Structure formats: structure tokens, C-alpha cells
Amino acid sequence: MSIDFSLTPEIEEIRGRVRAFIDDVVKPTEARIQSEGLEHNDRDAYLHALLDMRKQAYDAGLWLPHMPAEWGGMGLGHVELAMVQAEAAKSYYGPWVLNCQAPDEGNMHTLLHWATDEQKQKYLKPLCDGRAWSCFAMTEPEVAGSDPTLIRTHAYQDGEEWVINGHKWFISNAHRANFAILIARTEDDPDLPQAANTAFLVDIPSEGWTEVRQIETMHGSTGHSEILIEDLRVHESQMLGGRGQGHLLGQYRLGPARLAHCMRWIAQAETALDMMVDRSLNRFAHGSLLAEKQGIQWMIADSTMELYQAKLMVLHAAYRIDNGLEFKSEVSMAKHFVANMLNRVIDRSIQVHGALGYSTDTPLAHMYQHARWARFADGADEVHQMRIAQRTIAAYKDSGSTASATGDLPI
Ligand SMILES: Cc1cc2nc3c(=O)[nH]c(=O)nc-3n(C[C@H](O)[C@H](O)[C@H](O)COP(=O)(O)OP(=O)(O)OC[C@H]3O[C@@H](n4cnc5c(N)ncnc54)[C@H](O)[C@@H]3O)c2cc1C
Missing domain, CATH: 1.20.140.10 (Butyryl-CoA Dehydrogenase, subunit A, domain 3)
Known part of the structure; x- marks a missing residue:
């Protein structure tokens, strides 16, 4: 077995370009955002600065390092991705600028693997294009998030629809997301405790999905939301993966x-x-x-x-x-x-x-x-x-x- 972490010339070239992009474009823009207080003082200029960095990354081919080429990505493997992520995260906005930030990045992987073709066109494509935001809604305040077999958010079938009731919190990105991957309990007596939950794609906004608040944390209120789910109806075609496969x-x-x-x-x-x-x-x-x-x-x-x-x-x-x-x-x-x-x-x-x-x-x-x-x-x-x-x-x-x-x- 050989142990060799050297990069091919092509990947070394990509790493160099990511590093240069972070140093020359992202870090100076971040410094300007901070010194001029743009985020709070001039929202338009702030958004313009962010989107301009994204456009430059896209034009430079530094976009979606984790996604295959057919989805507009750089098609990198995980070892190669490690190099790119480790360069990008030397700045605060770097991963977002390259469109490989949490939780969208994990959601893209999930959709790529589990979604139907129709679901991919509706949800994955806009995420890859940088036109949408997403969130992953699993954790609940009432039960230990460490043990998803305890999830209480419950879905029952009503004709072609599922009706969902529950309570989630710490859902990152939810306040700006266009859709959620929501985990709910659908099986009351599964063979295995791990087979009780199912994932659903929920459009935001939807009737029955209410953002109660953005939770104030030790690093401020930076986009982790508490969500109340009351008689939320989703069509059965919005199920992601099979019934009982949420875990x-x-x-x-x-x-x-x-x-x-x-x-x-x-x-x-x-x-x-x-x-x-x-x-x-x-x-x-x-x-x-x-x-x-x-x-x-x-x-x-x-x-x-x-x-x-x-x-x-x-x-x-x-x-x-x-x-x-x-x-x-x-x-x-x-x-x-x-x-x-x-x-x-x-x-x-x-x-x-x-x-x-x-x-x-x-x-x-x-x-x-x-x-x-x-x-x-x-x-x-x-x-x-x-x-x-x-x-x-x-x-x-x-x-x-x-x-x-x-x-x-x-x-
Ligand atoms: C910044 C941030 C972002 C988040 N984003 C999301 C999100 O986007 N979507 C989402 O669904 N959730 C999100 N979460 C929630 C996160 O996934 C949960 O906090 C995590 O799963 C732990 O669950 P819990 O907080 O309920 O802690 P609990 O499950 O109550 O655990 C509390 C503590 O109990 C101890 N413990 C638990 N189990 C064991 C065990 N078996 N043995 C020994 N000790 C144990 C550990 O010390 C643990 O820290 C986020 C949380 C934070 C802080």
C-alpha cells in the first residue's frame, strides 16, 4: 500500500487558484464588509459584495467543488475536496462563495443520491445554480437530538397527502431557505427503531410551517431557527427516499x-x-x-x-x-x-x-x-x-x- 498525499498537477493548480481567489478576492472583500460595517449599515451594498464574489467564483470555475460536472460542479473526490475546503475556510465567506457551505452542501449530496429525477430538477438544480437555499430539519427541543429514534414530529397519510405535526429547533438556514428536508416519524411499530422515520421535501413558505424565532446563541442570532409544524400537508411525491428510510x-x-x-x-x-x-x-x-x-x-x-x-x-x-x-x-x-x-x-x-x-x-x-x-x-x-x-x-x-x-x- 502506498501512502502518498501529493497532488496531481491539475489538482495542485486548482488548489493554487482557490488559495489565490481567497487571498485576492474574498479576504479583501471581507475586510471591506467589516471595516465599513456593510452588513448592518448598508444592506444593498453588503448583498452586492457577497453576490459579486459568488459571480467571480463561478466565472473562475471555482464552483461546487463537491458536485459532479453534470451538475455544474468541479467533480472532485473527497481527498481533493479536503484541499479545496481547507483553503476556502481560511476566510469566513469562502465556502459560501464557492457554494459548498453547510447545510446546502450536505443536502446536495443527499438529493443527488436519494431524489427522483423530478425532485432533482425542482430542488437540486436551483441549489447548484446558487438560486436557492435549503435546510435540514431533524432536531427537536423535547427529545435528545443525539438519538433520532426518539423523534416525535409525526406524519400520517391522508389520501395522496401526508399531514405533519411537530416541533423542530436549531434548524440552520431555515429563515432564508426555499425548502427543507424534514424528518418525521411515519411508522408506529417498525421492525427496527431506526426504521420509523421518513424524509419529506417541504417548500418554504408552506401553510403549517411557522418560524417561531431565530435562536439567540453564544455567537449571536445567526440563523438557527425554531420551527412549529401544524397540519402541514405535503403531497406523497414529496417523500425523499423510501418510507422508513429517514434514519x-x-x-x-x-x-x-x-x-x-x-x-x-x-x-x-x-x-x-x-x-x-x-x-x-x-x-x-x-x-x-x-x-x-x-x-x-x-x-x-x-x-x-x-x-x-x-x-x-x-x-x-x-x-x-x-x-x-x-x-x-x-x-x-x-x-x-x-x-x-x-x-x-x-x-x-x-x-x-x-x-x-x-x-x-x-x-x-x-x-x-x-x-x-x-x-x-x-x-x-x-x-x-x-x-x-x-x-x-x-x-x-x-x-x-x-x-x-x-x-x-x-x-
Ligand atoms: C450551531 C448548530 C447548528 C445546528 N444545525 C442543525 C440543523 O441544521 N438541523 C438539525 O436538525 N439540527 C441542527 N443542530 C442540532 C444538533 O444536531 C444537535 O444539537 C445535536 O444532534 C445534539 O442534540 P441535542 O442538542 O438535543 O443534545 P442531546 O442529544 O440532548 O445531548 C446532550 C449531551 O448529552 C450527552 N449524550 C447524549 N447521548 C449520549 C450517550 N449515548 N452517551 C453519553 N453521553 C451522551 C452528550 O454530552 C451531549 O452533548 C444544530 C446545533 C447547533 C448548535
């Missing part, structure tokens, strides 16, 4: 989507480490630069080692997906590790920056607020640990060795 569809969606989060988190952690080193080379205290102090070097070294581990884990999990190998455990381990690494590295970078790191004069404070949810959304740490342990125990029981559970590598 399967959710799991299918979450595999690559979790890894895509990891790719973006690696970019954020690398930015934090770059800033940590830069600050340590420029701040003088107690007779020397911070970079010359062992306590600071330990923080730099720990962050460097952890970032290296994170990159290897993500590349390996991506490689397994690309090669049709079982990837659940590797994605689970990567998601857990990268989410925790991200929190640690940003925290250390804030420490090295002192009061400046705590201020909002650098992006670190904002990054820290966002990083916190990484440890429980898309699978809480403890749930991933539970699954990882189950697979490790099963591997040992099956073969007398845990080796296959630790990445199934040749060492």
Missing part, C-alpha cells in the same frame, strides 16, 4: 458532511496556529520574545502535532470514502478529534494573544464561539466515543485484534 438518509448525509466540517475546521485551526506563532514572534516580555519561552513553545508544539494528526485523519477518512471502503469509524474518529483539536488550538492562540485575543479586534473570539458547537452538533463527542468503542470491541471479538478498528492501516 438511513440522515446517516448517509452525515458521513461526508461531518468530514466536510472537519476540512473547514482544519483551516480555522491553522489560521489560529499561524496567528499564535506570529504573535509570539512579535510580543516581547520578561527579557525575550514569547516565541523564545518554553511555555509558549509547548503550546505551539502541541498545536502543531494535533493539527498534523487531524490532517492525517481527515485525509485517510476521505481516501476511504473515495475508494469505496467502509468509512463510518474513521469519519467518527476524525470528527471527534478535529472538533476537540479546534477548540484547544483556538484557546491556546487566545492565551498567547492575551487581552487582544479576548477582544473582537482579531477573528479569534468569533472563531472560539463557533468552535464550541463542533463538539456536540453532528454527533456529540460522547456518542462518537460510544460508537468507536463498540466497533473496537466488535473487532476484537471478531478477530482477536483491535487493529481493524484503528484505521485498518498496515502498521
